[in-house]
Amino acid sequence: MSAQIETPAKTGPSEDEVLRQIEQAVLDHRLPPGTKLKEVQLATLFGVKRGLIRKVLTRLAHSRLVDQTPNRGASVAKPSVKEGQDLFATRRIIESAILETLITQIDSKIIRHLRKLLEREQRAYQRGDSETALALSVDFHRQLAALAGNSVLDEYLNDIIRRTPLVILTHLGDDEQNRCRNQEHAAIIDALEQGDVKKAVKVMQQHLLHIENKIQHKPETRQADLATLLRPQSEQTLA
Amino acid sequence: MSAQIETPAKTGPSEDEVLRQIEQAVLDHRLPPGTKLKEVQLATLFGVKRGLIRKVLTRLAHSRLVDQTPNRGASVAKPSVKEGQDLFATRRIIESAILETLITQIDSKIIRHLRKLLEREQRAYQRGDSETALALSVDFHRQLAALAGNSVLDEYLNDIIRRTPLVILTHLGDDEQNRCRNQEHAAIIDALEQGDVKKAVKVMQQHLLHIENKIQHKPETRQADLATLLRPQSEQTLA
DNA sequence: TACTAAAATATTGTTAACAATTTAATAATC
DNA sequence: GATTATTAAATTGTTAACAATATTTTAGTA
Structure with missing residues (x-):
């Protein structure tokens, strides 16, 4: 492979791509609530200008994924218990x-x-690939929404899904216990197949309440390394 | 009163104020769907820098009140029939x-x-002040949401309320017939007072269906300009 | 006139330089 | 040492100048 002498004027990712990547990082629990999002750091990390990052942060704040305080910058949002x-x-x-x-x-x-x-989802879970399992269990809910x-x-729903990890990590911690149980996903499919909406809705309610009921007072939070953003791109396999 | 010789460095409205004013204008039917929103025009109008306007337009587009096309600027959104x-x-x-x-x-x-x-609301309606009546009938729904x-x-709900005038003006026209009927608002209060949720919900459903059912195929005032029709494949922003 | 091509204007998009503010580091005082 | 001032660095915020693109106007041609 030949060495590339000249820097080939690499055109960085678009605004929407940067936005999606940050959203995905939050979804994957790679960016915990409270993480400071510094503009120059993000800009160099993504290979884009600061203005681009600035715009993305504004949009993220608009959808409450990011907290922005004047002159003090942006950080991943930490929703209150009430929220x-x-x-x-x-x-x-x-x-429902x-x-x-x-x-x-x-x-x-x-x-x-x-x-x-x-x-x-089940196979990923069984082979211990909890990262993929999480992504696929999120996909299950997303697919229901899209199909409707x-x-x-x-x-x-997508707005809520994006904000959910923030609530879980802020108030429950990153624990297997606080995730979707896929046997309940199975039960929902069964109910749908039988045409039994009431049952499907009931299972869904319990499914969500299982996590919801735990939301009380928070444990701990620590600052995450932004460089984790460089690692990612694990293709979230979507059909 | 002394004349003010020097221009006193009037500090214009904040970003949020500009945002709210535009949202309000849409709500009041003062800014019909399709209206072009030129940056310099808005900037001089509000007495702010163009950068401010630019940021506001980005946020408005993010919440689908505004359509933004690269290099062609922003305009008040025209939701499709489906939307x-x-x-x-x-x-x-x-x-509900x-x-x-x-x-x-x-x-x-x-x-x-x-x-x-x-x-x-009723008094405003009776004295023919339909502008105030509209605002107050919107407030009724907003108050219910806030009180919940x-x-x-x-x-x-506020997101939906902001987008509703765009749908009505695009597909139904600015007609008294296409507004809330305040006797139904009264019926909802009555049901709530009696503690009869089912009835309250039922009235609300009818209340909304009254307008909803009219949305069919557009009376479309749009003048189809050739340039737009010939332009290849406008990118559909997928949710 | 009807159509096309070219120039002029208007509008949006980008950038780098600078200002304002906050945060971190260092020094001074008790 | 602990606490407060002072300075330095880092970070965010703003702006004006310029570039890129789109739109309108004008001129040209059949």
Whole structure:
């Protein structure tokens, strides 16, 4: 392989790409709540200008993933207990509505699609790949929202999903116990297949309450290394 | 009073103030969908720098109140029929959930507060002040959301409320017929007072469906210019 | 006139330099 | 040593100048 002498004017990632990568890092628990997001550091890390980062941070703050204080910069948001409770309560409402919307258009193809996703999730879990398992369990909820076909509900659920890790890490800690149990995902698929919405909704409610009920007072939080952002790009395999 | 010779370095409105004013203008039907939002024009209008406006437009686009196309600037969003339907369907879900949350904490004080608001709305309507009437009827829904006490539900309802005029003006037109009927607001208060959530929810559903059902195929005032039609594949921002 | 091409204008996008502020480091005082 | 001042460094915030692109106007041609 030949050495590259001249720097080839590498064009960095776009604004949306940077945004997505930071969102993904939060989702993957690589960026814990409270992490300071310094502009020059991010700019060099992503290979973009500071102005780009600045704009992205503004957008992230607008959707409450980031806290911005004048003259003191941005950091990954740390939702209050109240906000966490409200978020989960709303999540139950939205996810129930998604199931009720989805049931009207369930067919065997959708069921197969969901089972396939679930299978991958289970396999990842069984082989101890908890990182992939987490991503796939998030995907399960996302797929339900997308399949329901209501773009606004989809939008809102995705907003909630992005903010959920912040609540869990702030108030519960990064523990296997605080994640989706995939046998409940299985039960939801079963109920959908049977056309039993009420049951599907009930399981979903319990599924979410399982975590929600734990939200009380916080344990600890530490500052994370921004360089973890360089590691990532683990392709979140999405069908 | 002495004449002021020197220009006193008037400090313009803040970023948030500019944002709110534009949002309010949309809410008041003063800024119809499709209106071009030119940066310098807005900057001089508000007495701020262009950079400020630029940031505000980014935020407005992030919450789908504004459409932004690279190199062609921003304009007030024109939601599609599909988006309009999804928005209204979601609104029914959210407002119902708000009523169900609110009912657990209803007391005579809240009822009095709502009736007072309703009275002002009715008076404004009766004296032909349709601008105030519109604002107050919006306030009715907003107050319900605020009183329910779930900050995320509140956030989402406000998001929907801000986007609703865009749907109505794009697909129905600025007509008295396409507004809240305040006798239905009255019926909702009555049901809440009686502690009858089911009835309150039912009235709310009808209330919203009254407008929602009209959304069909657009009377489309859009003058299709050839340049836009010939432009290859506008990038669809996927949620 | 109707159409095309070219120039002029207007508008958005980007950048680097600088200002303002906060944070960290060092020195001074008790 | 602990606490407060003082200085230095780092970080965020702002701006004006310029570049890139789009739009309008004008001129040219059949």
